[in-house]
Amino acid sequence: MADVYNWQLGRTMQYPYEEKHPRWQFAFVFNANRCIGCQTCSMACKSTWTFSKGQEYMWWNNVESKPYGGYPQFWDVKILKMLDEAHKQAGLSAAWEGSQKDGARRPYGVYNGMTIFEAAVKRYGPDGHKRAIGYIPTDAEWRAPNIYEDTSTGYEPGPMGFAKEGVSLPEHKTWFFHLQRICNHCTYPACLAACPRKALYKRPEDGIVLIDQSRCRGYRMCVEACPYKKSMYRATTRVSEKCVACYPRIEGKDPLSGGVPMETRCMAACVGKIRLQGLVKINEDGSWAEDRSHPLYYLVKVEKVALPLYPQFGTEPNGYYIPPRWVPRPYLRQMFGPGVDDAIAKYLAPPREMLAVLQLFRTTQKMIFRYAIEEGPKIFETQINGKPWAMYNDTIIGFDKTGKEAVRVTVEEPVYERPKERPNSI
Ligand code: SF4
Ligand code: SF4
Numbered sequence: 001m002a003d004v005y006n007w008q009l010g011r012t013m014q015y016p017y018e019e020k021h022p023r024w025q026f027a028f029v030f031n032a033n034r035c036i037g038c039q040t041c042s043m044a045c046k047s048t049w050t051f052s053k054g055q056e057y058m059w060w061n062n063v064e065s066k067p068y069g070g071y072p073q074f075w076d077v078k079i080l081k082m083l084d085e086a087h088k089q090a091g092l093s094a095a096w097e098g099s100q101k102d103g104a105r106r107p108y109g110v111y112n113g114m115t116i117f118e119a120a121v122k123r124y125g126p127d128g129h130k131r132a133i134g135y136i137p138t139d140a141e142w143r144a145p146n147i148y149e150d151t152s153t154g155y156e157p158g159p160m161g162f163a164k165e166g167v168s169l170p171e172h173k174t175w176f177f178h179l180q181r182i183c184n185h186c187t188y189p190a191c192l193a194a195c196p197r198k199a200l201y202k203r204p205e206d207g208i209v210l211i212d213q214s215r216c217r218g219y220r221m222c223v224e225a226c227p228y229k230k231s232m233y234r235a236t237t238r239v240s241e242k243c244v245a246c247y248p249r250i251e252g253k254d255p256l257s258g259g260v261p262m263e264t265r266c267m268a269a270c271v272g273k274i275r276l277q278g279l280v281k282i283n284e285d286g287s288w289a290e291d292r293s294h295p296l297y298y299l300v301k302v303e304k305v306a307l308p309l310y311p312q313f314g315t316e317p318n319g320y321y322i323p324p325r326w327v328p329r330p331y332l333r334q335m336f337g338p339g340v341d342d343a344i345a346k347y348l349a350p351p352r353e354m355l356a357v358l359q360l361f362r363t364t365q366k367m368i369f370r371y372a373i374e375e376g377p378k379i380f381e382t383q384i385n386g387k388p389w390a391m392y393n394d395t396i397i398g399f400d401k402t403g404k405e406a407v408r409v410t411v412e413e414p415v416y417e418r419p420k421e422r423p424n425s426i
């Protein structure tokens with residue numbers, strides 16, 4: 001095991017391979033507040049990549065309703081329980097030390113518990129046969145991706161079937177939310193760490209994690225080790241498969257792209273406009289190169305409004321979520337770490353620049369590498385949590401990899417009135 005630095009945990013951790021980082025990293029932000037659970041993203045992926053024999057139960061993109069839903073069923077409850085048991089056996093606690101925040105190196109403080117890799121060292125030894133704790137889901141658990149869809153907690157209906165009490169912020173007593181999931185193309189992938197055939201690799205040009213189908217022998221060690229359960233076994237070919245990050249689009253090979261990187265199929269299809277995807281520049285030490293006007297850098301590193309999913313697993317996932325604001329905080333802190341309270345406070349009263357950046361979600365299929373803002377007039381003012389807050393109709397412009405304008409959008413959605421001579425468009 002080598003010592004590698006994981007900035008999401010604010011410390012070095014043990015990982016089977018030495019640190020080596022790509023030049024760019026595929027990353028994305030999902031705004032969980034906006035998802036309507038329509039599954040258009042899931043269908044976009046399925047109709048592109050997993051429509052063949054043996055892939056019937058394979059959903060590289062899935063959207064599950066939390067807290068009860070999961071694909072495979074109960075994936076996060078199971079791995080959290082395993083990690084919890086490992087801590088109990090070792091007499092350790094898995095707490096975060098929030099007072100040790102320090103800029104980009106420790107934005108959320110320090111995680112003092114064990115990761116899935118460290119728990120494996122504890123249980124099997126440093127040269128043990130398992131590189132991460134995990135499990136292989138049963139066929140039944142993979143079978144129904146939408147079980148518990150739209151099922152809320154604690155619903156107590158009155159005589160007419162309606163809830164007796166309404167709900168109000170900051171936390172709803174009756175709640176659910178949609179969690180959108182694809183492979184996180186992790187910085188320290190557990191799938192890659194576990195594979196005895198070295199069939200998995202992380203591309204140096206964009207950090208995408210792929211499985212070499214000719215090397216894979218279907219041992220399912222990656223399926224067992226991935227804590228997010230995003231590596232899947234295909235019985236017809238007897239090898240494992242996973243999200244390929246639509247790499248031809250990232251490479252600008254899609255005929256639609258005009259040669260510049262494009263968003264993936266699941267991102268580009270999102271009806272709720274909850275997804276923003278990009279490539280972030282990575283320094284040699286694995287940190288994100290400072291890039292103030294890159295939308296992902298701004299949301300993740302500057303405002304810290306988007307947070308990693310279960311950072312405590314230790315894979316340094318490259319998917320980030322703006323947490324749903326109505327959900328009880330202890331649940332969210334377990335899922336997204338200790339940055340949740342600050343992130344929600346930011347999202348509830350977004351700074352002027354952030355409100356403009358949030359408009360970029362799903363406005364172009366081209367990947368945005370830089371944005372610029374043209375200031376507009378004040379159009380609304382109010383008080384949020386006793387503090388004055390104002391909205392400005394700024395215009396945000398997104399630029400593609402070549403620096404060409406890809407999109408221009410205002411904070412206030414423009415209204416177009418149909419001329420009188422054309423009362424309808426048919
Ligand atoms: S999410 Fe899972 S499959 Fe994807 S890179 Fe991370 S460990 Fe591997
Ligand atoms: S990035 Fe591409 S391959 Fe991956 S889940 Fe989305 S559509 Fe599927």
Ligand code: SF4
Nearest residue numbers: 035038039041270272
């Ligand atoms: S397409 Fe967008 S809004 Fe619809 S389920 Fe997927 S992530 Fe949510």
